[in-house]
Amino acid sequence: MRVEYINPFVEAAYNIMHEVLQTEIVRKDLYLKKTAQPVLGVAALVGLAGDVEGRVLIDMNQSTATKIASTMNGEELTEMDELVMATITELANMITAQAVTKLFDLGFKFDLTPPSIFTGENMQVSNSNVEALIVPLEMPQGLVEINVAIRERM
């Protein structure tokens, strides 16, 4: 993935998570994953188009998702319901939008698709010929992985 894209996504993910959860976020080492990869359980997906093609996946397990949604809504949620999904979707939207804004300032034009959310067990995601950059964020609610796969148009 183009080097210039990495920082905006890392910063946006960190800033937004810190802002909405008001808690300490630990960013672990970034790494690259091959194309097919398991998904933790709840995955919010935002497609990217424009100068590039690709997608951003915000990935966490169900317990983390409910805990994050609880914090963001200021009430105790216990199961994966409509509200939890809507909250996680919004979170994905905020992170991607902020990253895209930062990228726009650097001169890269991206368009977003509306976020969609997938839940289930034993899921895999695969993009042909694009490897994914993983930004793992550790917080009291659990682990959230920002999974970015972007390819240049050539």
Added chain:
Amino acid sequence: MKQTEEQTRVDFKMITFTLAGKDYGIDIMKVKEISKATKFTFVPNAAPFVKGVYNLRGDIISVIDLSIYFNLQNTEVENDGIENMIILRLEEHVIAVIVDTIDKVVGITSENIQPPHPLFGDVNIKYISGVVENEGRLYVIFDVERIFGNEEPVEPINTADFRTQESTVSTAVNANKEDVDIGFIEETLITFLSFHSSPVNQVWIRNRFEAWKKQKGDNIQLVNEHDAESYLAPFSSPFSGTFWSNEYAEKVASFLSEGHTGNFYVWNPGCGSGYESYSIACMVKNKLPSVHLKIVAHDNDLIRISTAPGLVVPQSSLESHYDRFLTEGKKGIQFNKEIKDAILFEYHDITHDNTLPKLDLVVMRETVSYLVPDRQNYIFGVLDEMMKPGSLLVLGANEEPLNPDAWNKVENSGVAAYKKK
């Protein structure tokens, strides 16, 4: 009770069929469809087990007779030459195999698959993934990916398979003390520096060993990372990881043929902090001013590559031929927009899938030697596929291509490169 429990845990399904009266199975995930056909188009001079080719709704696929392939007694076909075909979808291609009769789909629990017994006579053991019993019948399960896929059956020798086996055989025969010593050194280089000995660098490793022996006397073993580094120190090429000198750049440029127009694509895997990528950009711009240059520079070291796009250069370190590409920026002296726009730095692991345009130049110095032999093979496969005929490959000064037959070596006073045939 046990029966139902097992039935619920069916996690492996296979298509079963017979060959010379015995039962066999193939993993259903590998089977695209089954079909009957006759009148295959004969292919002259093909191996005897290749029945010919068959037109499967527009796709031409090869048809292989399994009983001939495995040397089994071929039963006569009764119904007017109509053959039972299983069409397999392998990782790389689609082929059809002819069997005697196709039986049914059998679902089993993969735990019940027994490993093949070494005494299996009629079919070579490495092509069998196991044996399973179901309803009183014993099925031998074929590993079709191994039989027909490009995947090589696992061999005990993990040397690169581009070279003939001859050299490995002869080394094994003369396994004297020296070979053992070199073997130890090669192991240590993997451990400390993940440097993998292979035909890419074997000539150098041997020569270096002679020099090392003279220098160290009896005490030749590498005991720590420092030793390993000093052993490898002479391996690096001139101007490795730094800006190329004018002289060096001109020698490399002399291999590029004049008269290029249009797009000129370069791949620079293992670009590190980008010094070499900028050197390549300036070299190509000087030599071929009219081309539209695009360099794809890859590295999997995030810290080093992240500084590359905005590299600030101490001007004193640069020779005059870089001058016209430099500009005074806010942070200091940088390369100008023309050069920056020509280079795309990507954080990428080249052992994963590589998406590249058709390439005119590849500069990959001291990069493949640090990959495991299997991935070295993969990278040379990528080069084979993506480099245009007549394009140029620059390896490290002490490296050679794995597939020497595919290249013409070109030299200019001490600097060598490879032109693709």
